[in-house]
Amino acid sequence: MNEKYILKCPDCGRVVVDRYTNTCPHGCTGLLRAYYAEKQLKLTRLPGIFRYSCWLPVSGSLPVDSAPVTYRSEGLAEVLGLKNLFISFSGYWPERGAQIKTCSFKELEALPTMVRMKERGSGILQISSAGNTGRAFCQMSALTGTPVVVVVPESSAGRLWTTEPAENVCLITVKGDYTDSIELGNEVCKTDGIIPEGGARNVARRDGMGTVMLNSAVTTGRLPDYYFQAVGSGTGGIAAWEASERLIGDGRYGEKLPRLCLVQNEPFAPILHAWEEKRHSLIPEIDMPDAKRSISAVYADVLTNRYPPYAMKGGLFDALTATDGQMSSATNREAELAEKIFIESEGIDPDPAASVCVAALKKAVEDGSVDKNANILLNIAGGGYERVREDHTLYTVEPFLKVQAGISGEDVRDEILGWMRDHA
Ligand SMILES: *Cc1c(COP(=O)(O)O)cnc(C)c1O
Ligand SMILES: [Zn+2]
Secondary structure (H helix, E strand, O other), X not given: OOOOEEEEOOOOOOEEOOOOOOOOOOOOOOOOEXXXXXXXXXXXXXXXXXXXXXXXXXOOOOOOOOOOEEEEOOHXXXXXXXXXXXXXXXXXXXXXXXXXXXXXXXXXXXXXXXXXXXXXXXXXXXXXXXXXXXXXXXXXXXXXXXXXXXXXXXXXXXXXXXXXXXOXXXXXXXXXXXXXXXXXXXXXXXXXXXXXXOHHHOHHHHHHHOHHHHHHHHHHOOOOOEXXXXXXXXXXXXXXXXXXXXXXXXXXXXXXXXXXXXXXXXXXXXXXXXXXXXXXXXXXXXXXXXXXXXXXXXXXHHHOOOOOOOOOOOOHHHHHHHOOOEEEEEOHHHHHHHHHHHHHHHOOOEOHHHHHHXXXXXXXXXXXXXXXXXXXXXXXXXXXXXXXXXXXXXXXOOOOEEEEOOOXXXXXXXXXXXXXXXHO
């Protein structure tokens, strides 16, 4: 292999040329995967996650410090009676070296995605988000000047802030929910030059999130026995599995895949329901009846994806199967209690989704499904919102367009072309 990496389709097995390619050109449905020339993880001196550049599908980097931080828990470990609990923290907590200013691991996805588009694609990235992903891409746009188009539900607009003014973000808010913003995003991408970011299909996004597992392995010297993460799409779970396979291939971190312990927030838990029946695909009527109401009832709404990458080859079903994984859930009450415990024992505020994850770990310890001596990696995928306000000015991103749900690409094309003339 002369290239740093190749992309391969898990269905037809063919190598796919990377032109910011997110689906197999032969029409297969599986998730393309990156295979790297370097079989052993070699760390670089580059900033942030580009330290792990050898396993990122990019050549260049960005001068941004964002990266996950792994440390051995003392406080929460003692409360739960765990002997080997490690916390991976992706947020803002400078006392621990954590510098993700938009406070979630979505920055780990946004960073290599911006670089990959510049190197392999041509166009302006479009992102649909319920909040954390949109904020991460707005921040990267603010830091680099690269234009992006972000579509969010109107009710999430307040979550879009950055620590530098974001002058090249085309923010469109939709009167509707996350699903409406995904649909409008698809319409916006009918304008020439606007390219969908790709979500779970984007290898840069998955391998960026995979740095959580890489950082943990480098810090602790081994793969964990269990990996706990709250999921909406489950992309982070797939990423953890893929990174673990690479680490096994490296040879220095162990031979056994960590068990994926993925968590949803009741009453919206479609992945849990499908997995409990060992069903290979999601059935909306069975797995998410009354979706609108249950989505509006959860504590952590970043965990409410109606289209998780579950059934396709290389997706969540395969990840859970390969790792002998387990799905669980936590209620809002359990999450809120776990949040209090986490703040008191660890000293930082977790993202609501991370609180759901802490609640699930607590339940797993209590019901004996994890061994107290096991090596556990708890992914606190967001946090430090209070801490970042002490050090930084937060700039709200102002909407460029406010629209109704259900409108077509035609209806917004002229405005978007006008914005592109001014910004791209
Ligand atoms: C997005 C997000 C999740 C869920 O991640 P997926 O793997 O994409 O489902 C969990 N926690 C936080 C803090 C997030 O921002
Ligand atoms: Zn294929």
